[in-house]
Amino acid sequence: MINNQLKNIAEQAKIDLKECRNHNDILNIRAKYLGKKSLVNSLYSQLRDLPEEERPSFGKKVNELRNELEKIIEEKEKEIKLQIVNAYDSVQAQDLTLPGVYILPGSLHPLTIIRRRMENIFISLGFQIVEGPDIEDEYHNFDALNTPEDHPSRNLADTFYLDNGYLLRTQTSTVQVRTMESFPPPIYIISPGRCYRNDKPDPSHSPVFHQVEGLVVDKGISMADLKDTLQFFAQAMFGPEVKSRIRPHFFPFTEPSAEMDISCVSCQGKGCRICKNSGWLELAGAGMVDPNVLDMMHIDNQIYSGYAFGIGIERIAMLKYNIPDMRILYENDVRMLRQFSRELI
């Protein structure tokens, strides 16, 4: 009778195993036959109720059964594993010409891209970025920058005025003043930001535009340093083949003043429509900080000297990306913006 019982367990196990499809099934079967509350374990507990002399032979048989069960369960487990592995290693793909899935990013505005590139270039030269307010007083925008009371740039036709003598800054040079007010030399800063001038919008003008202003005040700073910096910037922005030059100009807050040109990025200086056949493109206004400006800031102009420059971000973006009209930049047309989603920044 006991023999039968053992045999039945073995038979039933074989039937159960046939139904096994996956790893979980195996776990269940193992629990059913070999686990703590399993059939085989319950046989062991019967051992106690048997007469002494029958125990060894019964125990032996149960052990044999357990070994047998372990063997066949293990075989089945191996078989199932092999099936899974084989299925995994077989072809899954269907039509590989269907496109893959990826997330499409948007795009930063080209003015942001250029601003960030300019920031990176000047940071590499040891400049710090400092920002200032758009709404300024006449002192920071004009007086401290050596602009006489009757200077034409103070006209209503040039400058936007708010109430109580406030105005919208006409250049980011205001940040120069604010920095020199608070920090002694040496100063190496750039200041990106919005500027406002009462210009009618046209292909090369906008009442709101963006500028990066640079200021250096230190001992022994000369125009040669200014030239180096502008040349480095031009090549970092437009490529190593770009040449630069400076020529005399006038700004109230620099002496000597200069404008900086680069060789035309479109025709490489041969002359074309973009450079109006001159081979050169105007890029920046610059110069040595006027001694009066240093004086106003209580910086000894016999010990220190400095240079300043202002570069239009729109101008750079238009030249670099071949954008013919400044107004395109302010239309915010996503079809335009999409063209810049791959630009490195």
Place this chain on the structure above:
Amino acid sequence: MIISRNWLSQYIDLPDDINELIQTLTFSGIEVESVKEIPALPETVVTAKILSSEKIPGTEHLQLCQVDFGKETLQVVCGAPNCHTNMITVLAKVGTILPTLQIEANRIHGVESEGMLCSEKELGLSENHTGIIELPQDTHIGISVNEIYELPDIILELEITPNRPDLLGYIGIARDLSASLDRPLKLPAITKIGGENVPTIKLILELNDSEKCPRYTARIMDQIRVKESPLWLKNALIKSGFRPINNIVDVTNYVMLETGQPLHAFDYHKLKPIHPEDPYPAIIVRRAKPQEEFIALDGNKYYLDEEDLVIADGQKPSALAGIIGGRDTAVNNETTTIILESANFAPSTIRKTSLKYKISTDSSYHFERHLSPAYLEEVSNRAIELILKVAGGIVCNELYDAYPKPQKPLYLSIRPSRFEELIGYKLDIQLIKKYLIALGFQFIGLGPWQKDAIYEESLPKLLYQEQDKTSDKDLFDNPQMALYFLVPAYRIDITREADIIEELARLDGFDKIPQKKTIHPIMDWHAHYIKRKIEDYFRQVGFYEMINPSFIDPTKLEYFIEDKTEFDKKIIRIRNPQSSNQSAMRTNMLPQLLDNLLFNLNHSERNLKLMEMGKLYWKDSGKHYENLHLTAIMTGFNALDHWKAKNNAIDIYDVKGVIEGLLDQLGIPIDKMKNVHYPWLVEADNLAYFCNNQLCAYVGRLKAKTAEKFGIDITTLKQDIWILEVEVNTLIKLTRNHKTKFSPLPKFPSVIRDISFLINLSIPYAEIVNSIKQVEPYLIKEVNIFDEYRGKGIPNGWHSISLHIILQDCKKTLTEERVEQVIDSVRKMLENTWQIKMR
């Protein structure tokens, strides 16, 4: 290198304050790695003689000693195995307090003991505890051990940089200190050793490879007695970390410590001649033969190759050159005649051989760093002098010296002007001279600077050689005017003007270098990084950046205000606008973005995500304010057409996702969310986010009526328009003190369990999650929703929610039982609190 302050003070007067010494060493480029003080012992620890010793009956090794310390005789019990009659040792009298114990009168095995005989370890001198100290028989008794051991002392461990082999000896360090402390150097007087003519004891020296061995000298000493070294010698070596061996080996080590030059002694009688009939043994400096066998001092056997340099006798290698001596020619107690080797080996050959056989010795360490061959005779003389002192004997008059290409004296010129260019300040000409002369350089005159090092034969005729004109400052108005110096041979590292300038800067002190440009940190890096991160984030999740003018049509702003009088006070108007629709500074970017939206919708763009980060402007009581703000608009489908995923119209969860993703990326926890009530947003379809009670952002659906004002017709557009407003300045402020710090990784795995249940729609998800976390806050790390379903099969007013619950115990691995228990409590809590139905 390990040095004793007392030993060092033989060569230079040192500052009394050890910290001053450490400071001086550190700032002259010799880093002090550790400092160990050996304090003086109490005066009650004295030398004493054991007059008699007898075993105490009934004990295994205790002896009763009568000990004489000069004044009286004491009875002391001693258990040391080496304790014997007539021994001179160290006695600690009753009442002595030693580092580890206090000596008291006591009875041991019924016998009175009036003190203790000490081992080196008990006195804190070394780790040696094999027996009590045995001092030489000629030691005076009753004197303080401090006298014997030169206590107190301070042991310094110095890091000698690889470019300074000249600092691998006490004298080198003292010389450098004499320059930086401006104190005279006291060198031991080395007398010229003449020696005696001993016709029977001579040597054949052959140098076969002068590339690998630029110079080899040998000297023979006879009738010496090899024995234990005297106390002073042993002490000196122990303090510098060397183990005393015998008087000959100890002297060679002592002289190496003193001068940096390794020496080696062979037993003369163990060296073989080239031919058996030759009268004298040979020393041949040569390459090893392939597979040539060599047995080192330590008994290890090596099979050499032709790259290795050996010191051989007539038959076989007796030393691996510059690295280790041979077993068969080593000096031992029977040795009476020695050959003292003082030689120079090329660093590369030492390094290669040492690496190949993995033998690193003090000798190889020194040679690898490139020593000068110029002083071998002097070093040898120093050793001979000491050997004569400690081992007796005579020295043979012959100096064997193979030096085919002597090291040429090197001259360098240095411009004071160049020092200023390179270091940043002017160093006085007299100081330049003083420092360099203290380092052993010889000043030879002034002349025009020369770039390259100069040898004797090409030395130019120097100007002002006759009388020293270095105080004539006008001369140095010419920046090419230079001082010419002869470089001491031991400074093999100095070959260029820049090397000399380094010496000068180092000795004058780097703290003298002025900091010319004190650039003030002006830039707000934090704001810079956060702004860029926000820009990049919006770009990555699909937004196009708009840039609109700062001025705006004020009437359009009025669609987005709650209080007209408030608005009129706030708005900044332009006195001279170009047109009325540009007559005010923007207080809100939404009108411009809606214009942008319409513009782009009109160009057949249907799915739009637009954003602008820019300033808003307003005034309050006459003051102007500018604030960085971000506004964004979303409409249409969330993703572009894709064959694999069904497109979904953007809904509140997509919009929430943008803000919640941003706040998560910035590490800003949301501690409050609530509805806003703005007239232009659909009531309840909006949400504002707060952290520390500050508004960070809000999102909402634009009312159709507001859209209409901008020419956008919702009935034909058939898309929701979503608005996102982000307070950029607040985000910058909230993150300003964030610091990313590594935290140790959890050692125990986390466990994920899924639960699904039906729950009434009236119960907010956030509350469910919070209540689940409350069940076991220590273990439940995360609760995430992975499925939500309502509709078919779910009762009306209910929905099905499926959650991942992530559990982790940071102190141990979670057991299956514990996990089940927690999940069970979660289920019970949900059932009791929310009347859910588990699925």
